[in-house]
Amino acid sequence: MSTTPQALVFDVFGTVVDWHGSVSREVRRHGLPVHAEDFARAWRAGYAPAMDAVRRGQLPWTNIDGLHRRILDALLAQNGLDLPEATRADLNLAWHRLDPWPDVPAGLTRLKAWRPVATLSNGHIRLLLDLARHGGLAWDALLSAELFGHYKPDPAVYRGAARLLGLRPADVTLVAAHPDDLRAAAACGLGTALVLRPDEQGQGRGLPAYAPGEFDVVVPDFGTLADRFGAAA
Amino acid sequence: MSTTPQALVFDVFGTVVDWHGSVSREVRRHGLPVHAEDFARAWRAGYAPAMDAVRRGQLPWTNIDGLHRRILDALLAQNGLDLPEATRADLNLAWHRLDPWPDVPAGLTRLKAWRPVATLSNGHIRLLLDLARHGGLAWDALLSAELFGHYKPDPAVYRGAARLLGLRPADVTLVAAHPDDLRAAAACGLGTALVLRPDEQGQGRGLPAYAPGEFDVVVPDFGTLADRFGAAA
Structure with missing residues (x-):
């Protein structure tokens, strides 16, 4: 990275x-x-x-x-x-009322202790709020396409997130399971972390295609992401 | 109320x-x-x-x-x-880097267990995020004048907050130490809770004027507010 x-x-x-x-x-x-x-x-x-x-x-x-x-x-x-x-x-x-993946609550807690963590979702604020309360996810901020009036992968969403966080795009990393989302973020200058979710479409339905070296980090779960960033265990 | x-x-x-x-x-x-x-x-x-x-x-x-x-x-x-x-x-x-009042962390935790809690501040998102991390305040969402391009007491801020929360204004209560802020919220249909902060301008510098019965709730601190709403201790 x-x-x-x-x-x-x-x-x-x-x-x-x-x-x-x-x-x-x-x-x-x-x-x-x-x-x-x-x-x-x-x-x-x-x-x-x-x-x-x-x-x-x-x-x-x-x-x-x-x-x-x-x-x-x-x-x-x-x-x-x-x-x-x-x-x-x-x-x-x-x-x-969607449940988080099993690795998320503990991994997110470690990542939050290290750096601010926010959603950047096409889901609207109320939906993100309900998911956070349902899953016990302690985001620092809910950022949503709704705030910008544009859906990902429009650049306005990625740039808007960096602006609201008071950071240059290069200082913000998007964590996502979807190469297309990460590619659009990278085009706006953000860092990229791919999380592999082979069960996203149902158990063992497989992973999306991406090129070696295409993303800054590729990890199997949030705990490994925290390890890679050196976040305290 | x-x-x-x-x-x-x-x-x-x-x-x-x-x-x-x-x-x-x-x-x-x-x-x-x-x-x-x-x-x-x-x-x-x-x-x-x-x-x-x-x-x-x-x-x-x-x-x-x-x-x-x-x-x-x-x-x-x-x-x-x-x-x-x-x-x-x-x-x-x-x-x-402003410290919360001493009653806030425990009171806010009780209130959050009862209902979603969000900021509604003229401070921008990054400032609110830093204050939350500094003070250990677990907001469900950061809502700010910055999201609406208008400062309180403009109606766009109060109405915008209800909209992002997916609620009618009457189902949202503003908690504030300032009668003017609460009056503007009430004019948009929100509920009102005045928290008395006699030391806001310095120790014992006094309270702003308000009329009896003007607000739905008047309390000396967040713990009492949680009591009044029947939030679990």
């Missing part, structure tokens, strides 16, 4: 929390007559196109609750399911 | 942290040949006029570090003091 970061910002869905396991569990809990894991994957798969529709101006600014609900309603229709409004609303809130 | 709040937002300078005691201490530490307590009061007294200049458009958006530095430079000139740049810069950062 060229410089030691002065603050760390974290992608959240997939990097910090296990959306696949948590959403599958909630789909089963509601007794939907679908394959819960496939349904969770399909719900998540609708997310990038929905955000892109906002990014291209085809949809007005819509927060993640609104995007998740649009996708859910379409998926239910595809599956010929007509759920009552209250069930749809509760199911949509599954995304506010 | 008409309704039970679903989230609490807190003014910070004077309400959460003791700016007067902390800044006086830093002025003494730098050995300035001035009356440290008067100097701290004069520095703080320049703050509202400086923000008003931004609010009226006479100054472009300037964060609190920038406003504090303008006021400091003018005060030093008035006192005939010519300090080196590094000393001025460090002295200006005194506002990032």
Whole structure:
């Protein structure tokens, strides 16, 4: 790594929390007559196109609750399911109750003792707040696409995060499980740390492709990230 | 109180942290040949006029570090003091190292266990982050005038806070030591809790005026506020 970061910002869905396991569990809990894991994957798969529709101006600014609900309603229709409004609303809130990966609470505590830690997520502030309270995650600050009116990977998000942290982009490192997110951050001058989450899409579904040396750090979990930065155990 | 709040937002300078005691201490530490307590009061007294200049458009958006530095430079000139740049810069950062009032850490922990707690300050995000780390304050979110491009008491700040928390204004209560701040919040529909800080301007310098029944709750400290809301001890 060229410089030691002065603050760390974290992608959240997939990097910090296990959306696949948590959403599958909630789909089963509601007794939907679908394959819960496939349904969770399909719900998540609708997310990038929905955000892109906002990014291209085809949809007005819509927060993640609104995007998740649009996708859910379409998926239910595809599956010929007509759920009552209250069930749809509760199911949509599954995304506010995602569990962190097992290595996250202890690793994040060590990293926070070393440098300020903040989210940098496309999730809105209320969703990030609920996830933090649900998972016991002690962020120093919640930073979100919502604050900038743009979704990642728009440069406004990465640059805006550095500005709010009072730092040059080079002094901020993005921690994420997704190469595309890290590449966009690097293009804005941020440092990059890839966390490998082979179970993000379901157990053993594999890792995204990236080139050797492409990111400053590549680690299997938050504890190893803390080790690499020399954060106290 | 008409309704039970679903989230609490807190003014910070004077309400959460003791700016007067902390800044006086830093002025003494730098050995300035001035009356440290008067100097701290004069520095703080320049703050509202400086923000008003931004609010009226006479100054472009300037964060609190920038406003504090303008006021400091003018005060030093008035006192005939010519300090080196590094000393001025460090002295200006005194506002990032303010200690919380003694009742705050324990009271805030109880309140946080009960409902989400966030700052709602004219201080910028980086300053609020530094104060939280300095004082061990575990906010759920940092909300700041900086996010809205307007300073309190502009309505955009109070309404913006409710929006980011995903709540109606009536479901959010502002906790503050300053009647003007609370009156502006109430005009936007927020609940109000006045915390009495008789030492804000220096020991025993007294309380601001307010009418009986003007605010939903009036308490002497954060522990009593937690009691009043029925937060677990």
